[in-house]
Amino acid sequence: MTNSSSRFEAFAPGAAVILLLAGAAGAVAAGMPVVALALIAAAAVGAAVGLALALRLSAAVGRAIEVARALGKGDFEVRGLVFDQRGRAGELAEAINDMADRIDAFVREASAAMEAVRLNRYYRRILPNGMEGALLRASTTINQATDVIQGRVEAFEASTAEFGATINSIVASLVDASRDMGDAATRLGQGASSTDQRASDAASSSSMASTDVQRVAHAATQLTGSARDVGREIERSATIARDAVARAEETKRIVAGLSEAAEKIGAVIGLIEQVAGQTNLLALNATIEAARAGEAGRGFAVVAQEVKALASQTAAATGEITQHISEVQTATRAAVGSIVGIGGTIAEINAITADMRGSIEAQISATTEIAQGVSNASEGTRQVSDRISGITGIARETSALAQSLFSTSGALSTEGDRLSVTVQEFLVGLRRGPLDRRQSSERVPGGHAVAIASAKGSAKATCVDISLTGGRFAGQLPPLKIGDDIRIAVEKGVDVPATVRWIRDDNVGVEFKLAEMTSAASDRLRKLVSKGKALATAA
Amino acid sequence: MKPRVQPTSEEVTFLPDEIIVSKTDLKGRITYANATFSRICGYSRAELMNAPHSIIRHPDMPRCVFKLLWDQLGEEREIFAYVKNMARNGAFYWVFAHITPSFDNDGKVTGYHSSRRVPDRRVVREVIEPLYKELLRTEAAHASSKDGLVASFAQLMNIVKSKAASYDELIFSL
Numbered sequence: 001m002t003n004s005s006s007r008f009e010a011f012a013p014g015a016a017v018i019l020l021l022a023g024a025a026g027a028v029a030a031g032m033p034v035v036a037l038a039l040i041a042a043a044a045v046g047a048a049v050g051l052a053l054a055l056r057l058s059a060a061v062g063r064a065i066e067v068a069r070a071l072g073k074g075d076f077e078v079r080g081l082v083f084d085q086r087g088r089a090g091e092l093a094e095a096i097n098d099m100a101d102r103i104d105a106f107v108r109e110a111s112a113a114m115e116a117v118r119l120n121r122y123y124r125r126i127l128p129n130g131m132e133g134a135l136l137r138a139s140t141t142i143n144q145a146t147d148v149i150q151g152r153v154e155a156f157e158a159s160t161a162e163f164g165a166t167i168n169s170i171v172a173s174l175v176d177a178s179r180d181m182g183d184a185a186t187r188l189g190q191g192a193s194s195t196d197q198r199a200s201d202a203a204s205s206s207s208m209a210s211t212d213v214q215r216v217a218h219a220a221t222q223l224t225g226s227a228r229d230v231g232r233e234i235e236r237s238a239t240i241a242r243d244a245v246a247r248a249e250e251t252k253r254i255v256a257g258l259s260e261a262a263e264k265i266g267a268v269i270g271l272i273e274q275v276a277g278q279t280n281l282l283a284l285n286a287t288i289e290a291a292r293a294g295e296a297g298r299g300f301a302v303v304a305q306e307v308k309a310l311a312s313q314t315a316a317a318t319g320e321i322t323q324h325i326s327e328v329q330t331a332t333r334a335a336v337g338s339i340v341g342i343g344g345t346i347a348e349i350n351a352i353t354a355d356m357r358g359s360i361e362a363q364i365s366a367t368t369e370i371a372q373g374v375s376n377a378s379e380g381t382r383q384v385s386d387r388i389s390g391i392t393g394i395a396r397e398t399s400a401l402a403q404s405l406f407s408t409s410g411a412l413s414t415e416g417d418r419l420s421v422t423v424q425e426f427l428v429g430l431r432r433g434p435l436d437r438r439q440s441s442e443r444v445p446g447g448h449a450v451a452i453a454s455a456k457g458s459a460k461a462t463c464v465d466i467s468l469t470g471g472r473f474a475g476q477l478p479p480l481k482i483g484d485d486i487r488i489a490v491e492k493g494v495d496v497p498a499t500v501r502w503i504r505d506d507n508v509g510v511e512f513k514l515a516e517m518t519s520a521a522s523d524r525l526r527k528l529v530s531k532g533k534a535l536a537t538a539a
Numbered sequence: 540m541k542p543r544v545q546p547t548s549e550e551v552t553f554l555p556d557e558i559i560v561s562k563t564d565l566k567g568r569i570t571y572a573n574a575t576f577s578r579i580c581g582y583s584r585a586e587l588m589n590a591p592h593s594i595i596r597h598p599d600m601p602r603c604v605f606k607l608l609w610d611q612l613g614e615e616r617e618i619f620a621y622v623k624n625m626a627r628n629g630a631f632y633w634v635f636a637h638i639t640p641s642f643d644n645d646g647k648v649t650g651y652h653s654s655r656r657v658p659d660r661r662v663v664r665e666v667i668e669p670l671y672k673e674l675l676r677t678e679a680a681h682a683s684s685k686d687g688l689v690a691s692f693a694q695l696m697n698i699v700k701s702k703a704a705s706y707d708e709l710i711f712s713l
Contacts, residue, residue, distance in 0.1 A: 083584035
């Protein structure tokens with residue numbers, strides 16, 4: 001259908017009628033009524049054709065208006081459903097339908113692409129095929145916007161994943177470190193307490209040792225004193241001995257003088273004896289002479305007799321004296337011998353005393369040294385004691401520190417766990433935002449009872465909410481951990497395989513394993529979700 | 540009306556700026572077909588109107604693809620699919636179909652809309668044809684058609700799972 005043929009279609013019936021009527025007028029003027037009638041009849045037919053065409057076109061325009069109005073109101077379901085018309089009417093219908101189709105396609109594509117972004121699916125792009133002009137440009141803009149969002153979200157995801165991993169590793173190290181620290185603190189505490197115990201033992205031993213040492217020091221001091229006394233006594237003995245020796249020497253000299261005097265007395269005695277002998281002889285001579293002189297000599301004879309008696313007495317006395325002197329001399333010699341003996345003995349004593357003094361001095365020096373040593377030892381033990389008490393103090397402090405360290409490490413560990421949970425929740429929160437790539441994440445309320453079975457047991461739970469890809473369940477859950485494979489029995493014989501994604505309090509979030517789902521389970525799940533959706537819509 | 544058509548090896552193509560458009564009711568009966576659709580498949584609009592969409596179904600298409608399609612539409616989700624269709628004369632034509640639910644003002648699904656575009660021939664040749672052959676073989680290997688469908692659907696889901704997070708993502712990655 002070309003423009004000229006369209007135009008022909010519009011003009012032809014009218015032009016034909018005008019021409020026919022003009023012809024008829026001509027025929028009337030020319031007085032040819034039959035021809036005129038024929039031409040009028042033909043014009044009437046042409047007018048009828050024109051009218052039919054106009055009605056058809058009008059109907060097509062009416063449908064076009066209807067479709068255009070619906071499109072204007074955003075209703076893309078309406079189309080011109082009178083097909084395969086010829087001419088302008090058909091052209092109009094197809095053009096209107098084609099316009100509706102392309103705008104419809106764009107709107108569906110654009111809203112689906114945006115819906116995908118809303119659901120955090122960034123792979124969805126508008127297909128450019130079939131889009132032209134402004135529709136193509138708008139599609140390109142939307143696709144570029146999605147590219148940018150995807151880029152940002154991926155960067156964000158990478159950052160958060162890295163952040164999560166980093167935090168987790170930090171927390172793991174922290175928890176490890178704090179556990180190690182706790183262990184160390186426990187060991188430290190045990191060590192400190194044992195040190196304290198040992199130090200206390202040592203302190204009491206040291207204290208005992210100190211007392212002993214003090215006693216020894218005291219004894220050593222006393223010993224030194226005694227040794228000094230002994231030394232002094234010995235010194236005194238030595239002096240006395242030296243005096244005795246001197247006196248013995250003097251005595252010896254005196255006795256020697258005595259012996260000499262006795263010798264001299266002996267010599268005098270000899271002289272006296274000589275005198276007495278001569279006297280006796282003289283007396284004898286006098287007697288003889290007196291006898292010769294008779295009576296005149298009698299008196300003389302008596303005197304001579306007396307002198308003779310005296311001489312005899314003198315001789316007797318000297319004899320006696322000589323004997324005495326001899327005795328004296330013997331005694332003197334004996335005394336000298338004794339004195340010499342005494343001197344020797346005293347000298348010996350003196351020598352021994354000197355030796356003893358040496359020994360005593362050595363002893364004094366030794367005991368002094370002992371005393372000094374003991375005093376040093378005492379000082380040493382005192383210092384040891386001090387240090388031990390220092391150690392005890394330190395050990396107690398260490399123990400206290402260990403205790404505080406232990407509680408700190410516990411707190412640290414708790415904080416680490418809390419950090420981990422917080423970060424986990426933060427990341428879960430983030431993922432629930434732009435990172436949530438779950439399909440059909442639109443959740444609807446649940447409410448029905450299910451049985452959750454894991455490898456460790458099974459339990460009854462209630463579905464809190466559910467989507468086609470996962471759900472949240474609450475109740476007395478069996479012991480579960482993240483990553484566990486479970487089966488959720490919705491009704492007898494229909495169970496849905498799932499993986500545990502998160503656990504909070506008595507709530508568990510699961511992702512359904514769509515690939516392992518039986519068609520019965522899949523159908524049931526769909527029904528549950530659409531029922532939930534209907535309920536949510538009704539509410 | 541569904542005439543028995545024998546498939547031939549003749550291929551029909553259309554232009555990249557053309558869109559084959561159809562709308563169906565909730566049961567898949569055609570309520571609108573555009574001129575391009577009519578021209579490519581060879582049925583007149585009058586023939587197409589109210590006909591089941593399966594009028595152009597090609598026997599080379601595995602049933603599990605349609606199951607997936609209807610499952611996803613049942614969840615009110617759009618779906619993209621590479622579909623081999625059969626024209627009235629038995630010729631085939633490949634399309635990249637984008638099917639979406641249509642909603643009324645209350646948000647209720649009133650029918651479905653399909654825009655079909657020229658598919659990427661490389662994807663059809665290298666990925667889709669071998670995959671569909673495989674799925675079709677699985678479907679044929681079971682005595683009961685129901686079992687065959689279950690098996691091929693599971694197979695399709697496993698292939699999807701092994702390659703991407705979802706079918707949609709996989710389709711867009713091709």
